[in-house]
Amino acid sequence: MTVWDTLVGQRPMIEALRPAAAGHGMTHAWLFTGPPGSGRSNAAIAFSAALLCERQGCGECHECHTVVAGSHADVRLVRTEKLSIGVDEVRDLVRRAALAPSGRRWQVMIVEDADRLTDQACNALLKAIEEPTPRTVWMLCAPTTEDLLPTIRSRCRLVTLSTPTAPEVAEFLVRTEGVSAALAAYAARASQGHIGRARALARDEATRNRRREIVSMPVRLTGLGSCMTAAQNLHDVAKEEAEAITSDLDAQEKADLDSAYGVVERGRRPRDYSPALSHLQKGQKTRAKRRVLDVVDRGLMDLVSVYRDAIALAVGAPGELVNEEIRGDIEKLAGSSSPELNLRRIEAVFEAREQMLEFNVPAMLALESMMAALQLPEGSRR
Template sequence: MTATDVWSDLVGQEPVVETLRAAVASAGGDGRSMTHAWLFTGPPGSGRSNAALAFAAGLQCELGGCGQCQSCTTARAGSHPDITVITTEGLSIGVDDIREYVRASSLRPALGRWQLLIVEDADRLTEKAAGALLKAIEEPSKHTVWMLCAPSAEDVMITLRSRSRSVILRTPGTAAIARLLVERDGIEPSMAQAVAAASQGHIGRARGLARDPAARERRKLILSIPASMHDLGDCLRAAAQINEEAQARAKDYCDPQDEKEMENLRAAWGVEERGRRPAGYAGARSTLEKDQDRRRKRMARDAIDGVLLDLLSFCRDVLARQCATGIDLVNADVARDIDEMSQVWTPESTIAAIDAIVECRTALTANAAPLLALERMMMGLRR
């Protein structure tokens, strides 16, 4: 693997790279290692989508993913006409969207050798959407390859995963992430090591922490929460602050997107400011507003989940200190706070705090009211 080929972005995924490169080589030869449907699974930050995109570039490249040719550069830039990435900012991918992509998948490639479709968050496919995709996978076009991405195989409909070849990615190690940040992004080594540990194996988050001082400061404020939980008022204020910040971040992103989409909808239907509304416009507007609301809720929930993961890592470090495991701290930059809490909490209360955070994440996944779930969690973090 060279420093410039399409596989170089797959940090700590050597077995996966070996499997995909063998498939690329086979696709141009006997075809024994190649198939028309793939399922990429792995924890958040492991690079599922990056692996699928690297594989797509390798299949289009005459040299198997050199990283320098037009196919590789356009694939990396997201502009290759025969590589389609299917994603959603809402809570689900609907059947109508998938049917459009299924129809497109039957077309011959415009420039490349394959028609490649990458479904990010395949676990968000509705039951009907998964059924529509299943038909395409069961009767594939000769030049079409589907790549599904999900946290685990169990998150994907069983009939889809049973017809796809599995590629399992692992969480990249701290040393591998730090090395990538130094060599590719020019991050100072000590900073790279610190943010790589704090990212807990999430390459994108490590890069974000390295580049954004505000993100690093926000993380430190999050890690200070357990030590500040003295009474009920502290719990309620902390919960409200996390919820308000998550809602504000979702608003900052979604408001411009919502307005742009609404303008496009009005233009598509020929709606004037004070004119009559065409038949069907009200239904289309209602559908769009529901999709926008789902997107906003998802973004706010994801922002809260990032906070919960930081708190989990802090509790993990406290428990490691209490049990004298000798393992490296995830949050070594706040080691003093961790040592303090390891004296204030008992191992049992630390485990109870971890349980409270996990319970909150589960409640949010089940669509609980974020503020109520956060308040309940904070009460579990009281000293």
């Protein structure tokens, strides 16, 4: 299996990149854009492997294996667990980019969340892209071109990814995860083309249960009390999932810090240990906040899928429902509300999303306001 085979539903993009990997039309800066879950960073990693591989991404050689595993000396991937990527991280990357690659081909710098660069970080990156080092390639990943400064995106070649179809995702899950066709089809529909989400749903029963809890909420919003309860439940589900993701990592980082400062062996704390611990805990707190917001955001997209299904059912749109397994609830929602009302509910969800992600409104406050806006009409509360 070549490195390109790991990219789901991206045939046009692959056909555009392969000639560059072979040396035709190569440039020093690339911008990968596409909706969440479309595989922007995976595409950048596959392209990196193809650039370093003698056979343009065979998937079998040492170069391909180490690039995909994240251990290749000439490929640096920057991703953040924080809310933004700071100037210090970018300056470190720029310093490394100024060095010659250790191999005979390229040195690749991948910035996974380029839309999270601070203004200072963008300025530091812009200088490096304006004055490129020979044999250094920059690959930036962002949802849209508008998420980057015009001066940066104008110096990059654009690569646009699309959302893969449910059948393409299902086939990928059966092939790579070994799950049943029925489970793969459910995960593909429920993820709405988000590859990482589809994998989690296919692998983990707890993840599936959390999603079922969220998509069952709309028909239970029969009063202000139930709306407040639903907001609390959604926030609690997000915190639970985020803590499950970060708790082991937090403990490992703390153990590594203790070991580095000799706290375990000597039984006492050196003078420099407290500032280092404080810095670590601050970073972990920021990461935990980001994780909660990410999980809440995913839950909001699951809610949107329910109202989208209700609209599709009401207007007789062709195609399968995203939430086919709760068709009864969807029919109830469609029967008790007009498509216009469900569109306004979708707007309320996106407004809450914007308040949390863009304006830093406390998650519980935004969720309570949103749930109140999603409340069922008086006549349907039976």
